[in-house]
Amino acid sequence: MLEIVDLSKRYDNGVLAVDKLNLTVQPGEIFVMLGANGAGKTTTMMCVLGFTEPTEGTARIMGVDVGKNPLEAKKHVAYVSENVRLYGNFTAKQNLDFFTHLAGRKHVSNEEYEEVLARVGLERDAFNRRLKGFSKGMRQRLGIAIAIMKQAEVILLDEPTSGLDPKGGVEFLNLLAELREEGKAIFMTSHDIFRAREIADRVGIMSNGRMLHVITREEIDAQEVDLSHLYIKVIEMGLRNADAAVEASSGSGS
Amino acid sequence: MLSVLVKKEILNNILSFRFAVTFLMFFLLIGGSMVMMAANHDKQRRDYYNATSAYRERVDQMRDFNEFELFGMTSRREPNPLSIFAMGLEADMSRSVTNSEMQGLQVGGTPYANPLFALFSTPDVAYVVSIIVSLLAILFVFDAVSGEKEEETLKLVLSNSVPRDALLMSKCIGGLVCLCMSFLISLGVGLLIARVSMSLVLAPTQWLRIGGIVLVSLLYISAFLMLGLFISTCTQRSGTSLMISLLAWVVLVLGIPNLVPVVARQMMPLPSMARMEGEEEAIRNEEYDKARQKMSRDMSREQRSALYNEARRAVQTRMELLQSNYENRFMQQVSLAMVMSRVSPSACFTYASTAFAGTGVDAYTGFVRYVHLDFRRLFEQSLHDVREASRSARAGVGAVDVKRLPVFAPKEQTIQLSLKKSLIDIGLLCGYTTLFFLGAFIRFLRYDVK
Numbered sequence: 001m002l003e004i005v006d007l008s009k010r011y012d013n014g015v016l017a018v019d020k021l022n023l024t025v026q027p028g029e030i031f032v033m034l035g036a037n038g039a040g041k042t043t044t045m046m047c048v049l050g051f052t053e054p055t056e057g058t059a060r061i062m063g064v065d066v067g068k069n070p071l072e073a074k075k076h077v078a079y080v081s082e083n084v085r086l087y088g089n090f091t092a093k094q095n096l097d098f099f100t101h102l103a104g105r106k107h108v109s110n111e112e113y114e115e116v117l118a119r120v121g122l123e124r125d126a127f128n129r130r131l132k133g134f135s136k137g138m139r140q141r142l143g144i145a146i147a148i149m150k151q152a153e154v155i156l157l158d159e160p161t162s163g164l165d166p167k168g169g170v171e172f173l174n175l176l177a178e179l180r181e182e183g184k185a186i187f188m189t190s191h192d193i194f195r196a197r198e199i200a201d202r203v204g205i206m207s208n209g210r211m212l213h214v215i216t217r218e219e220i221d222a223q224e225v226d227l228s229h230l231y232i233k234v235i236e237m238g239l240r241n242a243d244a245a246v247e248a249s250s251g252s253g254s
Numbered sequence: 255m256l257s258v259l260v261k262k263e264i265l266n267n268i269l270s271f272r273f274a275v276t277f278l279m280f281f282l283l284i285g286g287s288m289v290m291m292a293a294n295h296d297k298q299r300r301d302y303y304n305a306t307s308a309y310r311e312r313v314d315q316m317r318d319f320n321e322f323e324l325f326g327m328t329s330r331r332e333p334n335p336l337s338i339f340a341m342g343l344e345a346d347m348s349r350s351v352t353n354s355e356m357q358g359l360q361v362g363g364t365p366y367a368n369p370l371f372a373l374f375s376t377p378d379v380a381y382v383v384s385i386i387v388s389l390l391a392i393l394f395v396f397d398a399v400s401g402e403k404e405e406e407t408l409k410l411v412l413s414n415s416v417p418r419d420a421l422l423m424s425k426c427i428g429g430l431v432c433l434c435m436s437f438l439i440s441l442g443v444g445l446l447i448a449r450v451s452m453s454l455v456l457a458p459t460q461w462l463r464i465g466g467i468v469l470v471s472l473l474y475i476s477a478f479l480m481l482g483l484f485i486s487t488c489t490q491r492s493g494t495s496l497m498i499s500l501l502a503w504v505v506l507v508l509g510i511p512n513l514v515p516v517v518a519r520q521m522m523p524l525p526s527m528a529r530m531e532g533e534e535e536a537i538r539n540e541e542y543d544k545a546r547q548k549m550s551r552d553m554s555r556e557q558r559s560a561l562y563n564e565a566r567r568a569v570q571t572r573m574e575l576l577q578s579n580y581e582n583r584f585m586q587q588v589s590l591a592m593v594m595s596r597v598s599p600s601a602c603f604t605y606a607s608t609a610f611a612g613t614g615v616d617a618y619t620g621f622v623r624y625v626h627l628d629f630r631r632l633f634e635q636s637l638h639d640v641r642e643a644s645r646s647a648r649a650g651v652g653a654v655d656v657k658r659l660p661v662f663a664p665k666e667q668t669i670q671l672s673l674k675k676s677l678i679d680i681g682l683l684c685g686y687t688t689l690f691f692l693g694a695f696i697r698f699l700r701y702d703v704k
Contacts, residue, residue: 042704046704049409049412049413051409051412051702051703051704052704071415071416071417072415074413074414074415074416075415077413078413079409079410079413081406081409081410083406084406084410085405085406085407086407086410087262087266087407088405089266089269089270090265090266090269094265098258098262099410099414101258102255102258102259102411102414102416103414103415104255104415143410146410150414156413
């Protein structure tokens with residue numbers, strides 16, 4: 001489980017990147033945080049990973065405070081960045097092997113590596129190829145494979161679908177659904193409203209460091225909310241009028 | 255955890271194009287330098303034996319002392335095999351000394367020496383390590399941290415339960431293992447070729463000295479590796495790291511060691527040769543004038559001679575004092591330059607490696623002292639002995655005994671003394687390595703990985 005409690009981050013230049021954010025992602029749940037560039041999504045992610053020290057508040061992974069015990073907290077989290085680059089001189093399997101061992105797992109069989117690589121949709125002939133020739137989609141798949149091999153309870157995905165082709169996008173969402181079935185708590189930031197609508201159990205809309213609105217899958221389905229319309233309305237109307245924005249976006253869901 | 259990270263660093267380094275280029279450069283430059291310098295030493299050694307035996311044959315054939323005196327007494331120094339590793343001031347320490355009645359003591363040298371050797375540096379192992387290897391070391395790690403940040407692998411690695419100190423340590427160990435192994439393999443192969451093809455013969459103490467040179471080379475490589483790593487932790491972009499690394503290298507390797515002697519000369523100037531000659535002339539005039547003023551017409555010849563001898567002794571004493579003052583000031587200038595230049599790891603490496611090779615500043619000053627004091631005395635004594643032997647023997651039969659001629663062999667520093675002399679530089683190289691590592695460590699603990 002991921003908990004973010006009253007998290008704020010003000011940078012040295014005075015910019016308030018995250019403002020009193022409260023959020024919980026339960027096991028078996030996918031939470032998608034939507035927001036424009038500069039909304040504070042990545043800063044939130046960096047605070048959760050302990051790379052940025054929050055000005056106030058805290059983040060807990062499986063009950064472990066990231067600020068107080070970052071190394072222990074990171075044992076329970078896997079992270080996939082927007083641009084998964086990895087080590088270009090290594091093959092896919094070598095990269096997977098390194099990160100698996102880094103996660104503390106020992107004695108992993110070759111079959112297990114191949115099984116995971118196949119599961120994320122990587123072609124068999126790519127397993128032993130150096131990463132220098134990999135497309136962005138292939139790297140993204142490998143990033144997910146690394147996250148799977150870590151067997152972490154919480155998975156953080158920073159804009160993971162950007163740059164994926166339609167087929168890759170669908171496969172990626174199927175994979176996320178499988179991970180949800182396995183009980184992983186998945187926290188994902190994205191610009192991709194359509195994929196968020198398809199996969200998310202809850203969607204949060206963030207702007208100027210504030211979580212303006214959170215809508216659940218049930219609400220989206222029951223009110224036939226047009227998520228893209230809602231997103232624009234919420235951003236336009238701001239925090240106080242979020243309910244009005246939901247109402248304005250209901251009944252036109254796609 | 256550390257072993258996983260170190261294994262990855264080593265594998266990542268070995269698989270990189272940068273490592274392939276670095277290894278090739280090490281192999282070609284260090285191995286090539288060893289082979290070339292060994293071949294050069296081989297030739298110098300043959301020349302030494304040929305010239306010595308030709309000289310002895312010639313002296314053997316001489317019929318009387320006059321002929322020997324006219325020909326002069328020449329003694330040659332055996333070339334130093336360790337100059338293969340660190341040439342240092344070996345070329346400035348003459349390999350032959352001649353003494354003749356006509357010209358006195360003359361330190362050898364040929365007017366036909368190739369001027370290009372003076373124009374360009376000798377590519378011995380110390381030179382290759384000092385210039386090329388330091389550059390390759392700094393270029394090997396300049397983006398170890400900033401480059402991983404750009405590639406976003408740093409974020410991914412640190413999203414695991416990885417302590418930052420372990421990650422930095424793995425980068426140090428991985429870089430050191432790869433560079434040091436490349437260096438040792440290149441040196442070993444070069445040494446093997448030199449031993450097999452050029453019959454390079456080394457005494458056990460010389461092997462110890464080579465061990466000392468290898469040790470300071472490894473320390474020097476470590477210092478630059480840590481410097482590169484430190485710079486990498488101070489920057490966010492690999493392009494910036496590269497620029498700063500190159501600047502640091504230019505300042506530390508090319509700037510300081512070349513500029514400091516000039517600065518020291520400005521800070522502690524020596525009187526010019528013209529001024530020295532003027533002072534010598536003034537001393538001579540003053541003392542002889544004093545003697546002349548004391549002389550009177552009624553003095554006997556013996557009294558005049560005594561006054562003249564007294565004046566000559568006074569001149570000699572004052573000249574020696576003048577010379578001694580000059581030498582002291584000269585040595586102070588050299589010491590000042592050495593102290594100041596030790597700001598650069600490159601200078602420390604040069605001092606330590608040449609101290610082990612017996613081609614450094616101490617060896618040079620010892621050599622000059624040996625030639626002008628010990629050997630001159632030995633020479634004069636030998637000339638006297640040969641002259642006496644010649645007089646007592648019947649001319650033409652064994653007038654000059656070759657075995658009685660002095661051997662030109664400046665005293666070699668013991669390995670213990672070389673170690674003692676280079677301890678300060680070894681200490682400083684260790685200090686720089688530690689300092690740069692600590693700098694990198696402190697910077698990396700607070701490094702912004704975002």
